[in-house]
Structures are given as C-alpha cells and as structure tokens.
Amino acid sequence: xxxxxxxxxxxxxxxxxxxxxxxxxxxxxxxxxxxxxxxxxxxxxxxxxxxxxxxxxxxxxxxxxxxxxxxxxxxxxxxxxxxxxxxxxxxxxxxxxxxxxxxxxxxxxxxxxxxxxxxxxxxxxxxxxxxxxxxxxxxxxxxxxxxxxxxxxxxxxxxxxxxxxxxxxxxxxxxxxxxxxxxxxxxxxxxxxxxxxxxxxxxxxxxxxxxxxxxxxxxxxxxxxxxxxxxxxxxxxxxxxxxxxxxxxxxxxxxxxxxxxxxxxxxxxxxxxxxxxxxxxxxxxxxxxxxxxxxxxxxxxxxxxxxxxxxxxxxxxxxxxxxxxxxxxxxxxxxxxxxxxxxxxxxxxxxxxxxxxxxxxxxxxxxxxxxxxxxxxxxxxxxxxxxxxxxxxxxxxxxxxxxxxxxxxxxxxxxxxxxxxxxxxxxxxxxxxxxxxxxxxxxxxxxxxxxxxxxxxxxxxxx
Numbered sequence: 191x192x193x194x195x196x197x198x199x200x201x202x203x204x205x206x207x208x209x210x211x212x213x214x215x216x217x218x219x220x221x222x223x224x225x226x227x228x229x230x231x232x233x234x235x236x237x238x239x240x241x242x243x244x245x246x247x248x249x250x251x252x253x254x255x256x257x258x259x260x261x262x263x264x265x266x267x268x269x270x271x272x273x274x275x276x277x278x279x280x281x282x283x284x285x286x287x288x289x290x291x292x293x294x295x296x297x298x299x300x301x302x303x304x305x306x307x308x309x310x311x312x313x314x315x316x317x318x319x320x321x322x323x324x325x326x327x328x329x330x331x332x333x334x335x336x337x338x339x340x341x342x343x344x345x346x347x348x349x350x351x352x353x354x355x356x357x358x359x360x361x362x363x364x365x366x367x368x369x370x371x372x373x374x375x376x377x378x379x380x381x382x383x384x385x386x387x388x389x390x391x392x393x394x395x396x397x398x399x400x401x402x403x404x405x406x407x408x409x410x411x412x413x414x415x416x417x418x419x420x421x422x423x424x425x426x427x428x429x430x431x432x433x434x435x436x437x438x439x440x441x442x443x444x445x446x447x448x449x450x451x452x453x454x455x456x457x458x459x460x461x462x463x464x465x466x467x468x469x470x471x472x473x474x475x476x477x478x479x480x481x482x483x484x485x486x487x488x489x490x491x492x493x494x495x496x497x498x499x500x501x502x503x504x505x506x507x508x509x510x511x512x513x514x515x516x517x518x519x520x521x522x523x524x525x526x527x528x529x530x531x532x533x534x535x536x537x538x539x540x541x542x543x544x545x546x547x548x549x550x551x552x553x554x555x556x557x558x559x560x561x562x563x564x565x566x567x568x569x570x571x572x573x574x575x576x577x578x579x580x581x582x583x584x585x586x587x588x589x590x591x592x593x594x595x596x597x598x599x600x601x602x603x604x605x606x607x608x609x610x611x612x613x614x615x616x617x618x619x620x621x622x623x624x625x626x627x628x629x630x631x632x633x634x635x636x637x638x639x640x641x642x643x644x645x646x647x648x649x650x651x652x653x
Contacts, residue, residue, distance in 0.1 A: 209408040211471040212433035214551045215518045216410055218252025218308070218378070219245065223442070223481045223522025224494040227258035230283035233493070235299060240525035242303040248542045249551065250521065252378045252410070253300050254308035255293075259284070266491075268318075269349070274327040275319030275334035275363070276370050277311075297375035308378025308410070309371070312350040313393055314339070315363065320351070327366040332359030342390065344383040355392055361400075368400040372407035379409050385435055386417030389424060398431035398469055411469050412518075415440060416478060418454055421461035429466050429473040434518050441478035442488060443498040445642060448508050449593055451477050452571040455515040456558035464516045464556050476518050480508065483523030483537040484530065494524045502536060503643030506623060509540050510589050510644045513550035514576045545622035545648050549587040553578040559607050564594060573601055577608045584612070586649040592639035601645075602636045605652075613652035622646040 219241045221229045238253045260277040262268040270278040272290065279287035286295035297307040320338035325331070337360045342352035353360045371379065381397055384390045394413060401409050413428065416436030428435055437454050441447045458464065458475040465472050482505055484494045498505065512519060521541055528538045549556075555578055562573040572594030578587045588608045590601040605613045616630040628647050629636040637645035 209470070211408050211410050212468060212474065213471055214249075215465075215474045215516050216252060216378070216412075216434065217245075217248075217250040217519040217550075218254060218306070218521070219250060219525050220254040220256055220308075220380075220479050220520045220522055222256035222310075223479050223485045224524040225256075226486050226488075226490055226492070227256070227261060228263070228492050229255060229259075230263075231285060231287075231296060234296060237525040238300050238303055238305055240528060242305055244528050244538060245521070245525065245541060246304055248547060250519070250541070251304075252306045252308050252520075254310065254378055254380060254520070256310040256380065257382075259309065269316055271316065271319050271322065271324075273324055274366060275315065275322060275324050276327075276367055277316060292370065293374040293376070301375060306377035307375055308380065309376055310380040310382060311367075312347055313344050313381075313383040313388070313390060314342075314351055314353040317349045317351065326359050326363045328362040329359040330362070332357065332362070334363070337363055345388065347383060350383065352390055352393055353396060355396055361396065364396045364400050365403075368397070368404060368409075371409070372404055376407070377409060378412065380412045380414055382414045385413040385424065385428070386415050386419060386437075386439070388415060388417075391427065394428055394431060401469060408470060410434065412436075412476065414476075416476070418450070421458050421463050425458060425461070425463050425475065429463055429468060431469050432473055433468045433471060434474050434476040436476045436478055438478060440488065441481065443481040443485065443500045445500070445504055448500075448504060448511075449571065451511060452558075452561070452574050452591070452593065453569055455511065455517070456561070456574075459515060459557050465554075474516065474518055477512050477515065479520045479522035480512065480541070481522050482509075482540065483521075483533060484527035485523050494527070497532070498523065498537075501642060503640055505536075505540060506646075507591055507593070507642060507644045509543070509546055510622075510646045511576070511591065513546040514553075514556060514578055514587055514589050514646075516550055516553065516556050516578075519550060543622055545587075545620070546646065548580065548648075549578055549646075552581040553587060554581065555579045555610060559603060570594065573599065575601060575603045577603065579610060580648075584650060584652060586612075587647070588635060588649060589644055589646045590637040590639050591644050592641060596641060598638055598640050600636055600638050602634045605630070605633050605635055605649075608635060608649060609652060613649075617649050618651035619647045619649045622648065
C-alpha cells in the first residue's frame with residue numbers, strides 16, 4: 191500500500207532507484223492498547239494472523255510490537271542487551287530471539303503473511319548499557335558510557351537518555367542500532383520520548399539520517415509521544431525528517447481524549463502538513479492509536495481484559511476524524527477478537543468502512559470548514575464540520591461532528607464550501623454508516639447528528 195519507487199538520474203551517473211515509504215497514511219496494528227508491555231511471541235503471531243486475514247485487504251499492513259519488548263518478564267528492573275549495548279528481546283517472551291538472532295525469525299513469519307514488521311524504541315541509549323560500559327560496534331575503542339548524556343534523561347522513562355552526537359562514537363552507536371534493526375527485517379520504527387513535550391531534535395536527526403543512509407531496508411519513522419503543539423513549534427522542523435509524528439498525548443478510550451484532537455488536527459490541516467514531504471516519502475500528523483474492541487488500560491502489565499469504554503457513536507466519531515484528517519490508522523485492540531460474537535462485528539466493520547478508508551487514503555484539500563466552541567472557550571469544541579475532495583473527480587467527503595451538544599443537533603455546510611465551488615445547488619450523497627442520503631436545501635447540506643456522534647457523507651453528482 192505504502193511503498194513506491196523513486197528513480198533519480200544524476201548528471202554523469204546511472205539512474206538509481208529507491209523505495210518510498212508512507213506515500214499514504216500508514217495503517218496497521220500496534221500491541222500497546224491491548225497488551226501494554228506484556229506481549230509475547232505467540233500473541234504477536236496470533237494477532238498478525240488475524241490482521242492478515244481481516245485487515246490486510248483494507249491496507250492495514252504493519253504489525254508493531256510496542257513498549258519494553260526487551261524487559262525481563264521475570265525481573266522488570268532488568269533489560270536484555272548484547273555485547274555492544276544494544277537492546278535484545280526478552281527470551282522468556284520471545285524464545286526464537288536467542289543466540290543473538292533478535293526478531294529475525296518473528297519478522298520472517300510476519301513477512302510471510304504479506305505484512306510488515308515494526309518495533310517501538312526509546313530515546314537514545316539505555317542506562318543498563320551505560321553501566322555495562324561495553325565497546326560500541328564501529329566506535330574505534332569508545333564505550334557506551336562515553337555517549338550517555340546524564341543531563342538528557344527521558345523524564346518518564348529514566349532508564350534511557352540521549353546519545354551524545356558531538357563525537358563520532360555517538361553516530362557509530364546509532365548506526366549499529368539501525369543496522370541491527372535492518373538485519374531483523376524491521377520496516378517500522380516507533381521512536382519514543384523524542385517529540386511533543388520530550389522534544390529532542392538531535393535524537394530525531396540522528397535516527398533520520400541513519401535511516402536515510404540505509405537504502406537496503408526502507409523504514410517508516412514514527413515519532414512519539416505527542417503533546418499539544420502548534421505546527422510552527424515543531425512540525426515544520428521535523429515533518430521533512432520523519433513519516434509520522436504524534437500531535438496529541440496518549441489517546442485511550444475516553445471521550446475527553448477524543449475531543450482534544452479536533453483543534454490540533456484542524457491546525458495541522460490548515461498548515462498543509464497532511465501528506466507533506468517526509469523521510470524517503472511523505473509525512474503525516476498522527477492522532478495516535480484507535481483503542482477499539484478488546485483492550486487493556488494504561489499502566490496495566492497484562493493483556494486485554496475489557497471492551498472499549500467508548501460508545502459506538504464515539505468510536506464512529508474517532509474513526510471519522512482520523513480518516514478525514516488523514517491520520518495514520520493504527521488499531522490498538524486485540525485483532526484476535528475482531529470476530530468475537532460479543533462485538534457483533536462492530537469493530538471490524540468500522541475499521542474496514544470503505545467510505546472512511548477512501549477519505550483516509552485517497553483525498554486531498556482536507557480541512558475543517560466550521561467549528562463551534564463552548565462559550566468563552568477557544569479549545570472546547572462542541573461541533574465541527576470537515577470536508578475533503580476525493581482523488582476521484584467529482585466526489586467529495588463531508589463529516590458533521592456533534593462533539594459537545596447534549597442533544598441531537600442539526601448541522602449544515604454550504605455545498606459550495608464542501609466542493610470548493612464545483613457544486614452550487616445540489617448533489618447526491620451516501621451516509622458511510624447507514625447508506626441514507628442527506629438533505630439538500632438552498633445550497634446547503636444538512637444533517638441531524640446524535641450526541642457524541644457523526645454523520646459522514648460521500649457527495650457526488652454535482653449540480
């Protein structure tokens with residue numbers, strides 16, 4: 191879905207080609223919302239099989255192991271590292287990682303399913319590697335203690351600190367990390383504690399330049415965590431050197447979390463950051479994972495145990511905003527439960543809604559065209575209307591969000607505004623969720639929207 195080819199011919203040189211990544215917003219499955227840091231090899235494989243069967247046909251191609259895969263399940267003060275200070279999977283949870291093979295066996299299994307493989311990593315270098323003071327691969331005698339920056343420790347995971355890039359040893363260590371990831375067949379890197387309120391430009395630049403120099407293994411670079419930042423604060427700097435970057439804090443299954451995405455996503459859309467030039471491809475503001483279906487909760491060190499607390503309308507709202515804002519779509523619930531009878535096919539049908547996915551992958555001019563705030567507020571959105579133009583000529587998308595009204599409300603938008611002037615009076619439309627058509631009156635599209643819900647329309651047949 192996301193990899194194309196770019197060929198460049200330099201004067202006097204033969205044409206060279208390189209694979210592109212993230213040409214459309216990446217889609218996939220991430221383990222964190224369902225397994226936090228407790229996932230093991232068999233659980234990864236079972237979820238990958240479910241993703242391949244049910245979601246891959248709809249473009250969900252990445253399977254990403256999140257946080258602390260290197261943490262000893264029997265002793266959470268211990269991490270596994272190799273002789274050069276590089277993190278290694280916990281062999282108790284990932285038995286095929288022994289003898290230095292890392293994630294190679296697991297990634298081969300995932301690739302054989304037609305999927306791509308990703309991992310979460312933390313900023314820089316672990317404290318355990320610093321204490322071990324082992325030689326850096328290619329570091330010309332330097333050790334891991336030489337590059338550990340005591341004054342740049344991750345504030346919420348103090349077992350990691352920034353790499354000192356003022357010496358060649360820092361770059362050598364970073365190169366050894368990404369060489370290791372490439373040897374494991376890693377296609378996707380979620381790089382944490384480097385963005386938002388933990389912004390560390392040197393660490394992002396180090397990872398980006400290392401990926402850029404490795405043409406043999408294309409990788410998507412996703413930056414985390416998020417925090418509310420206007421596009422001018424960080425995005426203008428890092429979008430060219432990344433493929434995804436979180437623009438909000440962690441998103442879980444609460445309505446307050448979802449509401450916080452409206453203002454910041456509209457700002458990034460207005461700043462033309464959606465699908466802007468990125469690292470070996472394009473770059474996308476990331477609204478975080480989709481906590482749908484069978485999930486866990488923050489800080490719980492075990493697997494999924496409950497259904498998402500979001501109502502169906504709230505889940506439709508989240509999926510609709512993520513799609514019309516063209517956010518990456520990373521499903522966080524247990525993929526193995528997508529066909530559980532208790533869910534009544536709701537989560538699977540939402541994740542694979544063709545109209546929403548079409549807006550996510552094949553649209554442009556994505557924008558908020560109107561918003562309503564609670565009295566006296568500039569951040570508490572109570573209603574929002576978004577629109578986008580399909581890449582199919584003559585087709586458009588419009589979504590009406592009832593975010594904060596306590597009752598059903600009628601929202602409207604000018605047909606002229608939705609279609610950027612292509613339509614002036616009326617058109618046909620189809621509701622993404624129930625197949626009904628909208629009302630067209632005096633050049634306006636009108637929709638009655640339930641509390642904490644959305645009406646998402648595909649508009650076509652302009653008149």
